[in-house]
Amino acid sequence: MIKNSKKIVVCPLDWGLGHAARCVPIINALIDLEHEVIIAADKAPLSFLKTTFPQLKFVQLPGYIIRYTTNGRMSLKMLQQLPGLLRSIKKEHQLLQNIINEYKIDLVISDNRYGCWSEKVPSIFITHQLFIQAPYGKKWLNKINHHFIQKFNECWVPDGEGKNNLSGNLSHTKKLNATPTFFIGPLSRFSGKDSFLELKYDAFIIISGPEPQRTVFESLVAKQAKKTALKLVVVRGLPSENKIPEYLQLKNLEVHNHLATELFLGKLSQSNLVISRAGYSTIMDLAVLGKKAVLVPTPGQTEQEYLAKYHVEKQHYFTQTQQEFDLEEAIKKASNFKGILLKNQFDLSGFLSERIASLK
Structure with missing residues (x-):
């Protein structure tokens, strides 16, 4: 273990596997930098990450219970469930403090889990949604969004900062005033992995x-x-x-x-x-x-x-x-659409090394 090794807890949101999957390159880079990684997750992301990183420690951190509709009118449904969501955020915040104390955590990395911040140790928030797009209550949703993001020491956006970006207005409308924000390039568990096989499936x-x-x-x-x-x-x-x-x-x-x-x-x-x-x-x-x-x-x-x-x-x-x-x-x-091919030039390992060293 290196001299400046940190105990870092990574907390991905449990809505599908996407948040957990994009944490994979970050976890790999942290392991390569010889930090001790603990994963706090729930449901399918917990299962997925246990399979991907069987050597790591895991803690179950219950996620947000959201009821989805079958008729597609999700915006109103989300607004109706906002009080329950805020209670879940408060509860996960309290549970995180127990994890920090028990495992002597030095740094928290939260992927879209609003309650995973701490006043005791530095906390990072990962999101591609600096500016939520919604037909109803957009102003209030973003007010709540920014209220929680500002509780973190830094915000990391998994996208490029320039015009050729993947998230559009979700991340590129304007800059957040209160929280230092870094564009860290797209995060994919497939970065650097080439596979050229004969086509077999439609x-x-x-x-x-x-x-x-x-x-x-x-x-x-x-x-x-x-x-x-x-x-x-x-x-x-x-x-x-x-x-x-x-x-x-x-x-x-x-x-x-x-x-x-x-x-x-x-x-x-x-x-x-x-x-x-x-x-x-x-x-x-x-x-x-x-x-x-x-x-x-x-x-x-x-x-x-x-x-x-x-x-x-x-x-x-x-x-x-x-x-x-x-x-x-x-x-x-x-077949008439061109797709995208990005060559990720961002030095994730160098970025993590620099930011972790600077956060006290």
Whole structure:
């Protein structure tokens, strides 16, 4: 262990696997820098990170309980659940203090967990949503967003700072006044991993996100795949599951509940294109790998709806709403879009080394 080694707790949000997946390069860099990493997570992210880093210590830190709609009117639903969300943030803040005391933590890195800050030790907030996009209550949502971000010592944005960025107005509207903010480049567990394999599948389909919409989309894909001769790989984003439901057991579907990083990359490389939600972590992965894609935003998730619109306007990726989703048409039209290929030149290890040394 190096002389200036720190005990660092990493806390990813548990809404899908995206936040946990984009923490992988940070955790790897911290390990390479010989810091001691402890992961505080819940549900699927906890399962995923335990599989990825079996050598690390883990603490269960309960996530936010959010009820999603089946009709897509999520903005109003979120506003209605705001009091409960604020209670969850207060509770996780209290639980984090226990973790800091028990494990003698020197630094907290929180990926979108608003309560994971401390007055005892420096705290970092990772987000690509400095400015939340919403049809209702946008002003108040951003007021709350900035109120919590300002409790952290620094804010790290996983995107480039210039015009050729991936998050658009979510991160590039203006600068935050109170919190030092750093653009650290896209974070993908696939950075630096090249895989060139012979094409074997028409599409690699990633089913992800919160219920009930995760299952709604999965059922839609299965129903349409049954009517085609398309050869498809489906990854369900359920690392804790062991069984495959009967409706997915089709001749032209190869279905996995979860795939470890190397296997995931291999299957993806053998696929002509990707069909997925318009989650920001997925978009970072697509950009690093240079894959063409169809983005299907989770209904009512305004961030995903904004990102899908932003990237279709830039001619990066084809998009369809879940309601209008047509598997064969999507694959056909996606080939007319150019995609993105980013070569991540950002020195993440150097950045972490510098920032950690400066935070007292």
